[in-house]
Structures are given as structure tokens and as C-alpha cells.
Amino acid sequence: MAALEAAGGPDCARFVGGCVRNALIGAPVADVDIATTLKPEETDRAIRAAGLKAVPTGIAHGTVTAVSERQPFEITTLRRDVSTDGRNATVAFTDDWAEDAARRDFRVNALYADGEGRVFDPTGEGIADAAAGRIVFVGDPETRIQEDYLRILRFFRFFAWYGRGEPDAAALAACRALVSGMSRLSAERVSKELMTLLAAPDPRVAMAAMAEAGVLAQILPEAVAGPLLEAAVEQGTDPVIRLMTLLPSDERIVRAASARLRLPNSTRDRLAGAAVAAPAIGLTMSDPEVRAAVYRFGGRAVADALHLRMAERPAQAGDGRRLLALAEAWPRPSMPVGGRDLARLGVEPGPETGRLLKAFEDRWIADDFPADGHAERLAVLVRP
The missing domain is CATH 1.10.3090.10 (cca-adding enzyme, domain 2)
Structure with a gap:
């Protein structure tokens, strides 16, 4: 702020938007944005003259980012809209704070504050809206x-x-x-x-x-907002789990919705994994059944599916939390035998190898993943 005022004089720069709103209501401030009457090239020169780093992040729209002590500050010249098309705006720069406020979305976001902490409310309602929890255009x-x-x-x-x-x-x-x-x-x-x-x-x-x-x-035409979301909110704040409660447990539908929204791969995979695992997951599962599900579907998918079941049956949430702790803590083991072990027993590589390994794996899972005795179990399967 001092760098900008050194170039443009008092009242050429004010904090704006979310940082002012959050400061007024006592909420954490993550990003600090600044509005200025300086033109972008003047802002750039002022920042550099003060020995700060200047990044031309959006010169055409009036924005220069200053970096001070590794923290970015977006500094934007006051603007008014010349034309809009529902997505992008053609803007002209102005030195009128009221014009800049008039193009903003909500009154709580059209608040400004100077370096001394004096708050300016051009719409006359932003401060009251912030205090009352009103979101008004x-x-x-x-x-x-x-x-x-x-x-x-x-x-x-x-x-x-x-x-x-x-x-x-x-x-x-x-x-x-x-x-x-x-x-x-x-x-x-x-x-x-x-x-x-x-x-x-x-x-x-x-x-x-x-x-x-x-x-x-x-x-999200596939979505249904209702009791599942209501219950999921009581469980925690994970937005992916909340999104799961809006969608059917159908992998095809979930993947189609993820692709259409271009969700991150990690989110897409969680949604699909939970949809695949969900039919096999219940809140009355035994511990061995939970471990078997984790082995087959992965711990993340089982945990997410358990959250869905807990949302469906809030009265059984206690049982679900116990199973959830097991699913999240149990380390999924690797298959303890392979083709080489069968070769040592005289089995030639081929379809029989796959059949025997699958039979071994099924028994190993059914026996709750014993840590030893693998050679003996494999030998029993190989014997004619």
C-alpha cells in the first residue's frame, strides 16, 4: 500500500472484496486483493520501485500481482464494464470508486478499506449485509x-x-x-x-x-439433494463425500458426470471407486469382511462407501465409525505367492497358473489373510 501511495498519492489504493468482508465478520482472510486508481503500467512501476516483485498476471484487465515476503497481492485498476457476453467483459479503466463498486457481484464484496482500516461502503448496504449474513446482488x-x-x-x-x-x-x-x-x-x-x-x-x-x-x-442432472446430503454434512466436511451422496452408486453414471464436469482425476476416481464398492459394503460387516473388501476395492473406496451407508442409516453411525477406522488403518497386503512358486512345484506357465493363483487368493482371503503357511496351501491346490 505504501508503494502504491508513493506513486499515486493518498487514497489511490484500497483493500477490496473478500479480505475486507472477512475482516469485518471475523473470518480467516486467505487472499488479499487491492484496488487502485493507478493504471496497470503505473502499478507495475510503483511495485518495482519499492523493491517488490511484480507479475503481469492480467494486464489487459488491469491486474498486476505484487509479491511481498512470498505472499501474492492482486492489484487491479478500478474498472467499469463496456460490454459483457455472459462470460467475459470488456472493461475500461476509471478513477471512480463508485463505478468500480457498481460492476461487482454482491454488496458484501463491494467493500473497500484503506491502509488505516477505514471501511468504505459505496452501495450503502455491504457492511449491514456482512453483519446480517445477507448475500444480495x-x-x-x-x-x-x-x-x-x-x-x-x-x-x-x-x-x-x-x-x-x-x-x-x-x-x-x-x-x-x-x-x-x-x-x-x-x-x-x-x-x-x-x-x-x-x-x-x-x-x-x-x-x-x-x-x-x-x-x-x-x-448436475443426475443429482438428488435430500436426506443423504443432510446426513453427510453431520459426518464431516469432505466435499467429495458430499458429492457422492448426490449421485447414484452407478459407476457408469458417476464417470459420465465426472467427465462432463471435468473433475480432477483424483475426485473422479474416488467417486467411481465408491460406486463400485458400495454394493458390497454394509454396516453389519465383520472385521474379516471389511479386510476382504479393502483388499478387493482399496481402503479409500471402502471408507467412502461406508460414509454413504452411514448417511443412509444415521442410527448405525457408531458401527460405521468402527468399521471406518479398520478400513482406514488396515494395511492392504500383497499377494504372497506368484507364478514362480507354482513353477517350483512343477506347474508349467499357462492358463493353469492363473486358475491356481486365483484359487489360492480366494482361500487366502476367506481365511482372513494368514501371514504364513503359503507354500503348504499352494501345494495342496497343485496336488492331483
Whole structure:
């Protein structure tokens, strides 16, 4: 801030958006963004003159990133929209703080603060909204959404994280009316917003409102928001498990949804693994049955499937937690014999080798993975 003010004078730079909002409500601040009346090239020079690192991350849109003590600060010139197409905006730079505020999405995000901590609220409602847990669009909701249809998802995401009570009625009506415009959005933008929403401490009200407004059906037509999600929220905050509760336990459907949303491979594999394992998983399993399932499906898949079963039967959650601890802690062993062991017993390589190894593995699993006696068991299978 001192570097910018040295170049542009007092009040040329203010903290903006989430860092101000979170500071006001006592929430952790992760990213610090700054707005300035300086033009991007002036910002760049000011940062370098102060001995800081400057990265031209978005010069065309007015953004330069300053790096101080290894922490990035995005610094963006005040802007006004010239034209929008529902995804991208053509902007012009301005020195009018009110114009910059008018193009932002929600009143709680149109808050500014100077280096002394004085807060500026151009809409006149942002501070009150932050205190009350209201997520309200700046100006006309439909206009804000038509500028960028991702704001539909951002509305529900911000409500999940910062909202209280019931979502704003005018915002919901606008989301419902314009939901089809979300088809213009990239899958990556949609999936990122969805997963961040699901990671909120309690996304249930936001998800129910999304479903009622037709937004959930637009982005994830396979999904059903209901009791399973309700129960999953009580179990923990893992957004992947919460997403599992919205989808059927069908590997084909899960993989198709993952591909359409372009979910990360790790998320796709967890969803598919749980769908494959789920039919074999129950909350009345014995310890040997849990170990057998972990061996066949993997510990992560079994644990995720157990979370699904616990969501289905909350009254048996105690049993599920015990099985979950076993599934997560048991080290999956490797098959203790192989083709070479059979060769030493005189078995020629070929189909018979595969049949004998499969028979051995089935017995080894049924006997709960004994640690020794493998040669004797294999010899019994080989004997005519």
C-alpha cells in the first residue's frame, strides 16, 4: 500500500472484496486483493520501485500481482464494464470508486478499506449485509447475472459460506429465470464453484435452494439433494463425500458426470471407486469382511462407501465409525505367492497358473489373510 501511495498519492489504493468482508465478520482472510486508481503500467512501476516483485498476471484487465515476503497481492485498476457476453467483459479503466463498486457481484464484496482500516461502503448496504449474513446482488440481480452467468453459482456458494437465514428472494428469482444461461460456462468454472460450495461448513440450505431454483439440475442432472446430503454434512466436511451422496452408486453414471464436469482425476476416481464398492459394503460387516473388501476395492473406496451407508442409516453411525477406522488403518497386503512358486512345484506357465493363483487368493482371503503357511496351501491346490 505504501508503494502504491508513493506513486499515486493518498487514497489511490484500497483493500477490496473478500479480505475486507472477512475482516469485518471475523473470518480467516486467505487472499488479499487491492484496488487502485493507478493504471496497470503505473502499478507495475510503483511495485518495482519499492523493491517488490511484480507479475503481469492480467494486464489487459488491469491486474498486476505484487509479491511481498512470498505472499501474492492482486492489484487491479478500478474498472467499469463496456460490454459483457455472459462470460467475459470488456472493461475500461476509471478513477471512480463508485463505478468500480457498481460492476461487482454482491454488496458484501463491494467493500473497500484503506491502509488505516477505514471501511468504505459505496452501495450503502455491504457492511449491514456482512453483519446480517445477507448475500444480495449489487443493483439489479438479472443484470448482474447476465454480465456473467457464473454469478448464479457464486450466489449459492457465498450463501453457503457466509449466509444466514433464507436466501435473498430477488436473487433466487433471478437465478431461476436465467438458469439456462449457465450452459455458456466452462465445465472447469462450474465444477470449481460446486466443490467450493460443498466444502462449506454447512451447505444444506444453499443446496436445497439450488435444487428448488433448477440450478442443480442444470449443472448436475443426475443429482438428488435430500436426506443423504443432510446426513453427510453431520459426518464431516469432505466435499467429495458430499458429492457422492448426490449421485447414484452407478459407476457408469458417476464417470459420465465426472467427465462432463471435468473433475480432477483424483475426485473422479474416488467417486467411481465408491460406486463400485458400495454394493458390497454394509454396516453389519465383520472385521474379516471389511479386510476382504479393502483388499478387493482399496481402503479409500471402502471408507467412502461406508460414509454413504452411514448417511443412509444415521442410527448405525457408531458401527460405521468402527468399521471406518479398520478400513482406514488396515494395511492392504500383497499377494504372497506368484507364478514362480507354482513353477517350483512343477506347474508349467499357462492358463493353469492363473486358475491356481486365483484359487489360492480366494482361500487366502476367506481365511482372513494368514501371514504364513503359503507354500503348504499352494501345494495342496497343485496336488492331483
